[in-house]
Amino acid sequence: MENNDKLVLGGKEFSSRFILGSGKYSLSLIEAAVKYAGAEIITLAVRRANTKEHENILDYIPDNVTLLPNTSGARNAEEAVRIARLARELGCGNFVKIEIMRDSKYLLPDNNETIKATEILSKEDFVVLPYMYPDLYSARELVNAGAAAVMPLASPIGSNKGLATKEFIQILIDEIDLPVIVDAGIGRPSQACEAMEMGAAAIMSNTALATAGDLPMMAAAFRAAVEAGRKAYLAKPGRVLTRGASASDPLTGFLHN
Amino acid sequence: MENSFFVDSEKLSAAALEKKHRLENDPSSRKDHMEYMEGMEIIRSDICEKVMSQVNEYDYSRYSARDVVAALEHETCSIEDFKALLSPAAEPYLERMAQKAKAETVKHFGNTVYLFTPLYIANYCENYCVYCGFNCYNDIRRMKLNMEQIEHEMKVISDSGMEEILILTGESRSKSSVEYIGEACKLARKYFRMVGLEIYPVNTDEYKYLHECGADYVTVFQETYDTDKYETLHLLGHKRVWPYRFDSQERALMGGMRGAGFSALLGLSDFRKDALASALHVYYLQRKYPHAEMSLSCPRLRPIINNDKINPLDVHETQLCQVLCAYRIFMPYVGITVSSRESESFRNGIVKIAATKISAGVSTGIGDHESKYSGKESDGAEGDEQFEINDDRSFDKMYKDMSAEGLQPVLNDYLYV
Numbered sequence: 001m002e003n004n005d006k007l008v009l010g011g012k013e014f015s016s017r018f019i020l021g022s023g024k025y026s027l028s029l030i031e032a033a034v035k036y037a038g039a040e041i042i043t044l045a046v047r048r049a050n051t052k053e054h055e056n057i058l059d060y061i062p063d064n065v066t067l068l069p070n071t072s073g074a075r076n077a078e079e080a081v082r083i084a085r086l087a088r089e090l091g092c093g094n095f096v097k098i099e100i101m102r103d104s105k106y107l108l109p110d111n112n113e114t115i116k117a118t119e120i121l122s123k124e125d126f127v128v129l130p131y132m133y134p135d136l137y138s139a140r141e142l143v144n145a146g147a148a149a150v151m152p153l154a155s156p157i158g159s160n161k162g163l164a165t166k167e168f169i170q171i172l173i174d175e176i177d178l179p180v181i182v183d184a185g186i187g188r189p190s191q192a193c194e195a196m197e198m199g200a201a202a203i204m205s206n207t208a209l210a211t212a213g214d215l216p217m218m219a220a221a222f223r224a225a226v227e228a229g230r231k232a233y234l235a236k237p238g239r240v241l242t243r244g245a246s247a248s249d250p251l252t253g254f255l256h257n
Numbered sequence: 258m259e260n261s262f263f264v265d266s267e268k269l270s271a272a273a274l275e276k277k278h279r280l281e282n283d284p285s286s287r288k289d290h291m292e293y294m295e296g297m298e299i300i301r302s303d304i305c306e307k308v309m310s311q312v313n314e315y316d317y318s319r320y321s322a323r324d325v326v327a328a329l330e331h332e333t334c335s336i337e338d339f340k341a342l343l344s345p346a347a348e349p350y351l352e353r354m355a356q357k358a359k360a361e362t363v364k365h366f367g368n369t370v371y372l373f374t375p376l377y378i379a380n381y382c383e384n385y386c387v388y389c390g391f392n393c394y395n396d397i398r399r400m401k402l403n404m405e406q407i408e409h410e411m412k413v414i415s416d417s418g419m420e421e422i423l424i425l426t427g428e429s430r431s432k433s434s435v436e437y438i439g440e441a442c443k444l445a446r447k448y449f450r451m452v453g454l455e456i457y458p459v460n461t462d463e464y465k466y467l468h469e470c471g472a473d474y475v476t477v478f479q480e481t482y483d484t485d486k487y488e489t490l491h492l493l494g495h496k497r498v499w500p501y502r503f504d505s506q507e508r509a510l511m512g513g514m515r516g517a518g519f520s521a522l523l524g525l526s527d528f529r530k531d532a533l534a535s536a537l538h539v540y541y542l543q544r545k546y547p548h549a550e551m552s553l554s555c556p557r558l559r560p561i562i563n564n565d566k567i568n569p570l571d572v573h574e575t576q577l578c579q580v581l582c583a584y585r586i587f588m589p590y591v592g593i594t595v596s597s598r599e600s601e602s603f604r605n606g607i608v609k610i611a612a613t614k615i616s617a618g619v620s621t622g623i624g625d626h627e628s629k630y631s632g633k634e635s636d637g638a639e640g641d642e643q644f645e646i647n648d649d650r651s652f653d654k655m656y657k658d659m660s661a662e663g664l665q666p667v668l669n670d671y672l673y674v
Contacts, residue, residue, distance in 0.1 A: 047672040073672055075548050083672060103547040104516075105590045159364065210367045 005234065007179060007202055009041075010095065010127030010148045012066065016040040017196065018226045019181065021206030022048075022070060029210050030060055036219035043068045043097055043204065046087045068129065070097040077116035084121050096121060097151065098130040107157045111138035115145050122146025131183055134168040139176050150176060151204065153184040154195065160187025160207060163194060173199040189218075189225030196229025197237070260524075262387035262490075264564050266396035277394050280385060280492040290488040290497045297501045298460040298508065304545065305503050308537045311336065312482060317529050320344035329353055334587045339536065342583035343529050351579055358585035358611045365589050370664045371614040372655060373421040374414055375455070378402045378441055380623050380640045382427035384494030386480070388525065390561030390621075390643045391427040393494070397562050400623040400640030401432055407441050413626045415448040417618055417652045420668040422449045423476070427643075428457035428496050435463045439470035446471035450669035453518070457495065458505035464512025473671070475509035476518030477502065478556070482534035483526040490525060507542060515671070516550030517542070518594070523577065524558035524569030532580045536587055543588075552592035552614070553584055559598050559644040574603055578610075585611035597646040604648055605662060617655035619646050 006013040020033040022043040033039040042061055046069045061067060069087035074080035077100065084096040098121070100113040114130045115138060122128045127148045132138055134152035142150050152172055155164035162185060163169065173180045179201030186192050186205045195203050203226060212218035263281055265274060279286045293299055320341040328338035329350065341347060342354060379401035382391040390397060402410065414422065422445055426433040438456055445452040453474035454467060464475065481487050484499050491497045506517035519539050521531035532555075539551045555577060557569035577599070584593060595604055595612040597619040604615055620629050623640025627633055630651070650658065659666045 045670075047670055048667065073670075086672070101548075104550050105543055105547065107590075207364060207367065211363045 005230070009129070009179065012127075014040045014066070014202075016223075016226075017202040017230055018192075018222055019043065019068070019202055019204040020209070021183070021204045022072070028215055029206075032215040032219040033209060034062055034065060036216045037209070037223045039065065041066045041068050041095075043070050043206075044087075044092065045070055045072045046083050046090070046092070047073045066095060067092045068095045068097050069093075070099050070131075071117070072099045072101070074098075074100050074117075075102050076100060076110075077113045077120065080113070080117040081120050084117075084126060085124075088126070094125060095127045095129065098128060109133055109153065111135055114138075115141045118142055118147050119145040122148075129181065134165045134172055136168075136171055136175060139172050143176060143178055147178060149179040149181050149201065151181045151183040154182050154191070155185030157184040157207075159185050161185050162187055162191035166194075166198070169195070169200070170198055189221040192222055193225040193229035193232075196226055197232045199233050200229075202226075260388065260558070260567050260570065262564065262567065264395070266394065266563070268396050269394065273394070277385070281387075284488075287488070287492055288497060290491065290499050291484065292498070293501055294495060294498055296460075297495075297498060300461070300504055300508060300511070302504055302507055304507060304538070304541045305500065307541045308534055309482070311537055312530055312534045315340060315530055315533055317344035320346045322346050322349070325350050328586075329357055336537070336540075336587075339583060339587040340533065342586060343532055343580065345529075347579060347583070348575070351575065351582070354579065354582040354586065355610045358582040359609065361585050361589040362611055362613065366613050368664050369613070369667045370608050370659050371421070371592075371667045371670060372419065372617050372652065372659070373423055373451075373453070373614065374419050374616055374618045374652065375423045375425050375621070376407075376410055376414060376445075376626070377425045377621055377623050377640070377643065378407055378410075378438075379429070379433045380427045380643065381429040381432035382494075383429045383431065384496040385492045386494075386496060387490050387492065388522075388558060388561070388567055390563075390641065395561070395563055397641035398639065400638055401437075402624050404440055404444065406624055408444050410624065410626045411445060411448045413630055414618065417630060418656070418668070419618065419652050420449055421451040421453070423453040423455055423616075424472070425455045426457070428494065430457060430495070433457075435459055435466065439467055442467060442470035442472045446673075450673075451671045455518075458502050458508070461508045461512045464509045464514060466512075468513045471673075473515045473673070474518065474550075475506065475514050475516075476520070476552075476554075477505040477509075478520040478522055478554075479503060479535070479538070480522045481526040482521060482531050482538075486526040503538075506538070507546075510542070510546045510549050514549075516552065518552045518554060518592075520554040520556060522556050522558060523572040523580070528572045528576065528580070532583070536584055539588060539591060543591075550592070551588075552594055553588075554594040554596060555581055555584070556596050556598050559647070561644050562641055565645075574599075577603075578607065581607060581611040597648045598644065599647055601648045601650065605658065608659065608664060609662060615655070615659075617650055618652040619649070621646060 016038045018037045019041045020039045022045040069092040071080040071083040100110045101107045118128045131151045155161035181202045182195040182200045183204040187208045192203045324341035325347045328341045452472050454472045455476045521535045593612045594614040622642040625639040
C-alpha cells in the first residue's frame with residue numbers, strides 16, 4: 001500500500017513528503033536533506049540563485065530532485081510574478097512557491113496578494129504552491145485561482161514553535177480538496193509527525209535542520225517522523241481520548257431499554 | 258577623558274584659521290543646529306518625538322540584575338527589557354546575553370553571513386565635523402573620481418567576486434551632486450547585484466531619483482542622538498542640522514528605497530543612550546513602514562589622518578558586544594553590520610553571535626582599489642582615507658575565514674524587481 005502512496009503535485013508524483021525549505025542554505029544541508037531526509041523537492045530562493053557566486057546552489061542540486069523556486073523578497077503580486085518568470089528563464093522548471101511578505105519583522109504572508117499572483121501564474125502553466133496564512137476563505141480562493149496545493153504556516157517562520165495554528169490547518173485539511181503542505185515553524189520531528197497525522201500532505205522545514213547539532217541525524221529523524229505521521233493518518237487513528245474520560249455505560253442506553 | 262579633536266593645519270590661511278577657532282570656541286558663532294536650512298524638506302513625522310522621549314527619560318543606573326535576568330527570561334523583549342540589557346547591570350550577564358542573541362540570530366538568519374564592500378567615490382566635504390578625516394579643515398588629499406575611474410574601481414571590486422556594493426561620498430552637494438551619485442549608481446548596477454548608498458541626506462524626490470538610478474538601500478549615521486553634544490561636534494555645514502538628518506531614513510523609504518540603515522558613532526556621547534536611540538529609531542520606523550528592511554551598525558570612533566589619538570573612550574569591545582547582543586535580542590529580524598573599524602578577532606567572534614553582515618576588501622580612500630587589491634603601483638592620483646580601518650582582510654580571505662568558522666557567506670540576497 002505504501003508504495004502507492006504518492007504525493008501528487010502538478011501531475012508529478014513524489015514518494016517523499018519532506019520538502020526542504022530555503023533561506024538558510026549550505027551544501028551540507030542539501031546533502032543531508034536528500035540523503036538522510038529523503039527530500040525530493042528543494043526550495044530555492046530565486047534572489048539567491050541569481051548570482052555569480054562561486055558556490056552556485058544550482059550546481060549542487062541532484063538531478064532527481066525537483067526544484068521549487070520561491071518568490072521571497074516579493075512585496076506584492078506583481079513582483080512575485082516577475083520573480084517566478086525569471087526563475088523559469090533561469091531553468092528552474094515550472095514549479096513555483098509564492099511567498100509575498102509585506103512585513104519585515106514577522107515575515108507573514110499576504111494572502112490577498114498571494115491569491116492575485118496565483119491566478120496569474122497558474123494561467124501561465126506554472127505549478128503554483130502558495131505560502132499562506134491558514135484562512136479558509138483565502139484557501140478556497142487559492143483553489144479557484146488554480147493553486148496546486150496550499151501551504152499554510154504552522155507558526156512564524158524560523159520560530160521553531162510548531163503547530164501554533166493547528167486548529168486552522170485542520171480546517172483546511174478537512175475542507176480543501178488540494179494537498180495541504182505545512183510550511184514554516186516546524187521545529188521538531190514530533191511536530192512534523194503531528195502535522196502528518198492530522199492529514200497534511202507534506203511538511204516543509206529548513207531552520208530545524210539547518211540549526212541542528214548533527215545534521216544527518218536530524219534529517220533522518222525528520223524522515224522517520226514524517227513517515228510515521230503519514231502511516232498513522234493512513235491507518236485511521238482509532239479511539240483517542242482528547243480530554244477527560246468517557247462513560248462506560250452508554251448515555252443513550254435508555255433508548256434501547 | 259574627552260577626545261581632543263581640534264587640529265590646525267599649517268596650510269590654512271589666517272582667515273580660515275580665525276574662522277575655525279571661532280567656530281570651535283564661540284558657540285554663538287555657529288548656526289542653530291535644530292533649524293532647517295534652505296532647500297531641506299520638512300516631513301510630518303512623529304518618529305523623532307517617540308524616540309527622543311524614551312531616550313531623554315532613560316536612566317540606566319536604575320536597572321538592577323533582577324531586571325536583566327527578567328529580560329533574559331522573557332520570550333519577547335520589550336522596550337523596558339531592552340533598556341535593562343543596555344544598562345551597566347547587564348555586563349555580568351554578557352555570556353547569557355550572547356547565548357540568547359545567538360539563538361535569535363540562528364533562528365532568523367541561520368548560519369549565513371552577508372559580505373559587501375564600500376566604495377568611496379569622492380572625499381570632498383563641506384562640513385566641519387571635528388572627529389572625521391574628511392572634515393573641510395583637515396589637510397588631506399582630496400579627490401573625486403570621474404565616471405571612467407568609478408567604472409574601473411567597480412570592475413576591480415567586481416572581479417574580486419563581490420556582488421554587493423555600498424557607494425559613499427564625503428558630504429558635499431557642490432562637488433558630489435545628486436546627479437553625479439545617480440550616474441555612479443547606474444554604473445554600479447552593471448557590476449553588482451545590490452547597490453547601497455551612504456551619502457549626505459537628501460530630499461524625498463532625490464531619494465526617488467537615486468532609487469530609479471539603481472540604489473536600493475540608504476544608510477545614514479546619526480553620529481549621536483544627543484543634540485547638545487551633536488552641536489559641539491558638527492560645527493559647520495549642512496550636516497549640522499540634526500533633525501533633517503534624523504528624518505533621512507524615513508525620506509528614503511518614502512522615496513521608494515527598499516531598506517534603510519541606522520547608526521550612532523559610539524564614543525561621541527553617552528553610548529548607552531545612543532544605542533537606545535538607534536534601536537528605537539529602527540523600531541518605530543519599522544512599525545510605520547513594516548515592509549521595509551532595516552539594519553543597524555555599531556561603529557566606534559577611530560583615529561584619522563592628522564589625529565591618531567581619537568579613540569572610542571569608554572566603549573571597549575565588551576561594551577560593544579553588549580550593545581550588539583542587546584540589539585539582537587530586542588530586534589531579532591534586523592540586519593546588523595560590523596565594520597572593518599573592528600578587529601579581525603572581534604568580527605570573527607561577533608558574526609557567530611549577532612552580526613549578519615561584514616565588509617571585506619575595504620578601503621576608505623579614493624581610487625585606490627587596484628593598488629590595494631593587486632599591490633600594483635597606482636598610476637593615478639588617490640584620495641586620502643576617512644579613517645583607519647582595523648580589519649584589512651581581502652574578499653577571498655574573508656570568504657575562506659567565514660567558511661572556516663562554519664558560516665555560509667552570502668554575496669547577494671536581493672533581486673531587483
